[in-house]
Amino acid sequence: MKIQKIKYKNYNPKLKEECGVFGISNSKEASTLTALGLHALQHRGQEGCGIVSFDGEQYHSEKRFGLVGDNFNKEKVLKNLSGNYAIGHNRYSTTGGAALRNIQPFFADTNAGGIGISHNGNLTNAITLRNKLVQEGAIFYTTSDTETIVQLIAKSKREKTIEKIIDAIFQIQGGYALVMLAQNMLIGVRDPYGIRPLVIGKIKNSYVFASETCALDIIGAKFIREVENGEIVYVEKDELKSIKPFPPKRIKPCVFEYIYFSRPDSLLNGQTAYEYRKKLGEELAKEDNIDADLIVPVPDSGNAAALGYSKQAKIGFDLGLIRNHYVGRTFIEPSQKIRSFGVKLKLNANKTVINNKIIILVDDSLVRGTTSHKIVKALYDAGAKEVHMRIASPEIRFPDYYGIDMPTIKELLAANKSLEEMCEHINAKSLKFLSIDGLYKALGFKERNNSYPQLTDHYFTGDYPVKIIDELGEDKITQLSLLSSTSNN
Numbered sequence: 293m294k295i296q297k298i299k300y301k302n303y304n305p306k307l308k309e310e311c312g313v314f315g316i317s318n319s320k321e322a323s324t325l326t327a328l329g330l331h332a333l334q335h336r337g338q339e340g341c342g343i344v345s346f347d348g349e350q351y352h353s354e355k356r357f358g359l360v361g362d363n364f365n366k367e368k369v370l371k372n373l374s375g376n377y378a379i380g381h382n383r384y385s386t387t388g389g390a391a392l393r394n395i396q397p398f399f400a401d402t403n404a405g406g407i408g409i410s411h412n413g414n415l416t417n418a419i420t421l422r423n424k425l426v427q428e429g430a431i432f433y434t435t436s437d438t439e440t441i442v443q444l445i446a447k448s449k450r451e452k453t454i455e456k457i458i459d460a461i462f463q464i465q466g467g468y469a470l471v472m473l474a475q476n477m478l479i480g481v482r483d484p485y486g487i488r489p490l491v492i493g494k495i496k497n498s499y500v501f502a503s504e505t506c507a508l509d510i511i512g513a514k515f516i517r518e519v520e521n522g523e524i525v526y527v528e529k530d531e532l533k534s535i536k537p538f539p540p541k542r543i544k545p546c547v548f549e550y551i552y553f554s555r556p557d558s559l560l561n562g563q564t565a566y567e568y569r570k571k572l573g574e575e576l577a578k579e580d581n582i583d584a585d586l587i588v589p590v591p592d593s594g595n596a597a598a599l600g601y602s603k604q605a606k607i608g609f610d611l612g613l614i615r616n617h618y619v620g621r622t623f624i625e626p627s628q629k630i631r632s633f634g635v636k637l638k639l640n641a642n643k644t645v646i647n648n649k650i651i652i653l654v655d656d657s658l659v660r661g662t663t664s665h666k667i668v669k670a671l672y673d674a675g676a677k678e679v680h681m682r683i684a685s686p687e688i689r690f691p692d693y694y695g696i697d698m699p700t701i702k703e704l705l706a707a708n709k710s711l712e713e714m715c716e717h718i719n720a721k722s723l724k725f726l727s728i729d730g731l732y733k734a735l736g737f738k739e740r741n742n743s744y745p746q747l748t749d750h751y752f753t754g755d756y757p758v759k760i761i762d763e764l765g766e767d768k769i770t771q772l773s774l775l776s777s778t779s780n781n
Contacts, residue, residue, distance in 0.1 A: 310336055310337070310384065310412050310413065310488065310503075310553060310695045310696060311336055311337045311381060311382055311383055311384055311396075311410075311411065311412040311413075311503075311695070312330060312333030312334070312335075312336035312337055312381065312382035312412065312502075312503045312504075312507070313333075313379070313380070313381055313382075313410040313411070313412045313469060313470070313471040313490070313501070313502065313503050314326055314329035314330055314333065314379065314380045314381075314410070314471065314500070314501070314502045314503070314507055315377075315378065315379040315380070315410070315471040315472075315473065315478050315480070315500065315501045315502075316329070316377070316378055316379075316478070316495075316498055316499070316500045316501075317376070317377055317476075317477075317478040317498055317499045317500075317527040317530070318376050318377070318497055318498045318499070318527070318530055319376055319377075319378075319495070319496075319498040320376060322345055322373075322375055322376050322377055322378035322498075323343055323345050323364075323370045323373035323374070323375070323378045324370050325378075325495075325498075325500075325511045326343050326345075326373075326378040326379065326380040327343065327360060327364035327365075327370065327380065328510050328511050329380065329500070329502055329507040329508075329510060329511060330343075330360045330364070330380045330381070330382050330507075331360045331361060331510065332504075332506045332507040332509070332510040332555070333382050333502070333503055333504060333506070333507050333555075334359060334360055334361075334382060335553075335555055336382055336384065336412070336503060336504075336553070337381075337382035337383045337384035338358070338359055338382070338384065339357070339358075339383045339384055339395075340355065340356060340357050340358065340382075340383040340392070340394075340395035341355075341356055341358070341359070341360045341363055341364065341380070341381065341382050341383065341395070342354060342355035342356065342380065342381050342383075342395050342396055342397055343364065343373050343378055343379070343380045343381075343397070344373075344378065344379055344380075344397040344399055344408035344473060345373040345374060345375040345377060345378040345473075346375045346376075346377045346378070346406075346408075346473055346475060346476065347374045347375035347376070348375065348376070348476065351399060351406050351408065351473075352372060352373050352374060352375065353373075353397070353399055353408075354369060354372065354373055355392060355395040355396075356395070357392065357395070360382065376476075377473055377476060377477075377478060378473070379397050379408055379409075379410050379471050379472065379473045379478070380397065380410065381395070381396035381397050381410035381411075383395055383396060384697065391434075391435070393433060393434045394434045394435055394436045396409070396410050396411060396436070396438060397409055397410045397473070398411075398434070398436070398438055398439060398442050400442045400445070400446050401446075402445060402446045402453075402456065404451065404452065404453045404456060404474070405453065405474060405475050406474070406475070407442070407445060407453065407472060407473065407474045408472060408473040408474075409438060409441060409442055409445075409470060409471075409472050410470065410471045410472070411436075411437075411438040411441065411468060411469075411470050412468065412469045412470075412488050412489075412490075412503055412695060413466060413467045413468030413469055413483065413487070413488040413694060413695035414437060414466050414467060414468070414693060414694050414695040414696075415437045415440060415441075415464050415465060415466040415468065416465050416466040416693050416694070416758055416759065416760050416761050416762060417464065417465045417466070417761035417762055418437035418440045418464075418466075418762065419762040420761050420762055421440050421444070421463060421464065422437075422440050425440070425443050425444075425447070428447075430443050430447070440464070441460055441461075441464060441470070444459065444460035444463055444464070445457055445459070445460045448460060453474040453475075453477065453479075454479070454524070454526060454535065457472070457479065457481065457524065458524070458535070458537050461481060461524075461537070462537070465758050465759065465761060466483065466487075466693070466694055466695075466758055467483050467485070467487030467488045467546065467694030467695050467748070467758065468481070468482075468483045468487075468488055468695070469481070469482050469483070469488040469489060469490040469503065469519075470482075471490070471501045471502075476528075476529075477526055477527065477528050478499060478501065478526065478527040479524065479525070479526040479527075480492070480501040480519050480524070480525045480526070481519075481523075481524050481525075482519040482520065482521055482522065482523055483521065483522070483758075484521055484522040484538045484541050485521055485522075485541060485543065485544040485748065485757050485758065486518075486520070486521030486522070486543040486544060486545050487544060487545065487546050487694050487695075487748050487757070487758075488503075488546065488694070488695060489503055489504060489518070489545065489546075489549055489554070489560075490502070490503065490518065490519040491503075491504065491505055491508065491515060491516075491517070491518050491519065491559075492515075492516045492517055492518070492519060492525060492532070493505070493508035493513035493514055493515050493516055494513060494514050494516055495508075495511060495512055495513035495514070497530055498513075499527045499532055500513045501519070501525070504554055504555060504558040505557075505558045505559040506555045506557050506558045509557070515559065518561075520536070520543070521541060521543040521544075522536055522537070522538035522540070522541060523535070523536050524536070524537065542744060542746075544745065544746065544747055544748045544757050545560075545561075545747060545748065546694070546696075546747070546748045547731070547735075547747040547748060547749045547751070547752075548657075548696065548751065549565070550565060550568045550569070550572075550735055550747075551569070551572065551656050551657060551684070551685050552593060552656050552657060553696075556569070556596060561736070563736075566596050568734065568735055569596035569597050569600070569656070569684070570596045570597065570599055570600035570603070571600060571734040571735070572596075572597050572600065572656075572684040572685065572726060572730075572731065572734040572735075573596065573597035573598060573599060573600025573601035573602075573603075573604070573654060573684050574600040574601065574603060574604040574734065575600075575726060575730035575731070575733055575734040576597065576600075576601055576654075576682055576683075576684050576724075576726045576730065577600070577601040577602075577603075577604035577605040578604060578730070579724070579726065579727060579730055580601075580605070580682065580724055582652065582680055582722070583650070584607055584649075584650045584651065584652045584678075584680065585607075585608070585649040585650045585651070586607065586608055586609075586610055586612065586645070586646065586649045586650070586651055586652070587601055587602040587605070587607050587608065587609045587610075587651075587652050587654060588609075588610065588611070588612030588613060588645075588646065588651050588652065588653050588654070588671075589609075589611070589613070589653075589654050589655070590613060590639075590653065590654065590655040590656075590663075590664075590667060591611070591613055591614075591615040591639070592615060593655060593656045593657075594653075594654045594655040594656055594684070597654050597655075597656055597684035598654035600684075601652065601654050601682065601684075605652075607652065610642075610645050611642055611645065612641065612642050612645045612646040612649075612651060612653075612671065612676075613639050613640070613641060613642065613667065613670075613671075614639070614640050614641075614642050615638055615639055616637065616638055616639070616640070635663055635666035635667055635670065636670070639667060639670070640670070641670045641671055641673070641674035641676075642674075643674045643675060646671055646674055646675060646676045647674065647675035647676070648675055648676075648677050649676055649677060650676075650677050650678045650680070651671055651676050651677075651678065651679045651680065652680050652682055653667065653668065653671065653679055653680065653681050653682065653720070654682050654683075654684060655681070655682075655683055655684070656683070656684050656685060657683060657684075657685045657688060658681075658683045658687070658688065658705060658706065658714070658718075658725070659688055659704065659705065660703055660704070660705055661705040661714065661717050661718050664681060664718040664720075665717065665718045665719060668681065668718050668719050668720050669719060672719075678721040679720050679721055680720060680721050680722045680723075680724075681715070681718060681720040681722070681723045681724075682723075682724050683723075683724070683725045683726065684726050685725065685726055685731060685752070686725050686726055686727065686728050686731060686752040687706035687725050687752065688704055688705075688706055688707075688751045688752065689701075689704060689706050689707045689751070689752060689754065690704075690707070690750050690751055690752070690753070690754045691704070692750070692751060693756070693758075693760050694748070694758065698751070705717065706725075711723060711725075728740055728749070728752055728753065731749075731752075732746070732747075735747070745757075
């Protein structure tokens with residue numbers, strides 16, 4: 293088979309994770325446990341990390357570029373974060389540039405006292421709100437949409453912190469999960485549709501709020517429940533309290549938490565993400581009918597789906613691609629010579645396994661097609677007889693505005709090419725995606741409720757649950773980019 297040579301821009305073709313948030317109350321080891329929780333959530337953001345603690349009188353803050361394990365691994369650093377209350381944040385920037393000032397948690401002094409905020413998600417009206425606040429005299433220090441929330445809280449004329457927060461969240465729109473620290477009070481907020489995840493755990497007399505249950509597991513905390521959509525939970529005097537200020541809505545969690553973002557061992561609606569992903573593979577196999585010698589996953593994102601496909605199709609599973617786990621996501625490509633190695637930096641074909649085999653290659657999603665093209669080529673170069681690409685989710689045709697770094701419509705392969713053209717683009721023998729009905733069946737639903745979808749699935753359908761106030765043009769929103777500095781100020 294002739295392999296077409298294609299030149300690609302230098303970018304990461306996979307979807308970028310959201311951010312990870314964590315908070316704990318009433319613990320002598322608050323900062324240490326927060327660092328551990330952030331370590332478990334490292335997959336949600338690798339650009340920067342930060343912790344804010346409160347010791348009963350004073351707040352303490354540490355923010356660093358890079359990974360948690362490289363920055364919060366020394367006793368001296370953690371000792372500087374004294375106090376029994378702490379919140380933390382892992383950052384992947386969707387709004388705002390890569391400056392230290394944009395790393396969270398953010399902190400502000402208000403007339404009700406200090407408040408720290410960690411935010412996972414994206415506001416769809418942040419620019420509109422920011423412009424209004426600037427006109428009213430507000431001064432912004434960062435380019436992050438999270439600072440808009442801080443400004444709204446500080447501006448509120450309400451007396452109590454919880455009332456100020458309610459004031460603020462009634463003005464914001466989008467998908468968000470917030471963990472906040474206000475003196476001896478830990479606060480969690482989830483958006484009205486529950487797009488972004490947030491869970492509650494408990495260890496001894498301490499409550500924990502986190503993006504995923506894997507952050508509870510690492511510190512030995514017991515999972516209690518998910519924060520409900522549109523709910524404010526807070527810990528005051530060691531008691532967990534709840535407020536639901538919004539009109540009731542049916543929950544619509546982000547479908548990509550099930551497909552890709554959540555760590556495989558995290559619980560989602562009572563099951564692990566791993567189990568859901570196996571079922572996605574099973575449904576994909578049910579919709580397919582092709583003879584092959586071997587099921588090969590794209591590691592690690594396609595592992596579970598490939599196992600499910602193999603089980604359902606009764607075709608053997610093997611690791612036809614070996615991943616180098618020591619090439620980090622922040623790997624610096626200093627020269628064109630190194631860049632030219634492409635996907636081989638992370639993946640290499642297992643020649644003896646795939647030689648002269650008809651391969652079904654399984655992955656979780658197809659965004660731009662860049663990596664898929666290179667992997668297919670690598671399998672052919674290693675002796676594969678045929679390579680059939682199978683994707684355990686529907687075609688991604690629409691960008692995201694709720695906290696995922698999704699390419700524009702112009703960059704999304706499925707938005708611009710037919711199935712046949714996509715197949716030719718990646719040079720596979722055939723290409724097939726899981727249907728939207730198959731997706732919903734795998735995730736435990738009889739079918740998609742087209743009048744009110746059970747999940748936030750706009751990536752595939754264009755059905756956006758929250759209006760895009762700041763949208764400019766047909767395919768993107770303006771990012772907050774007033775600051776161009778990358779200094780450590």
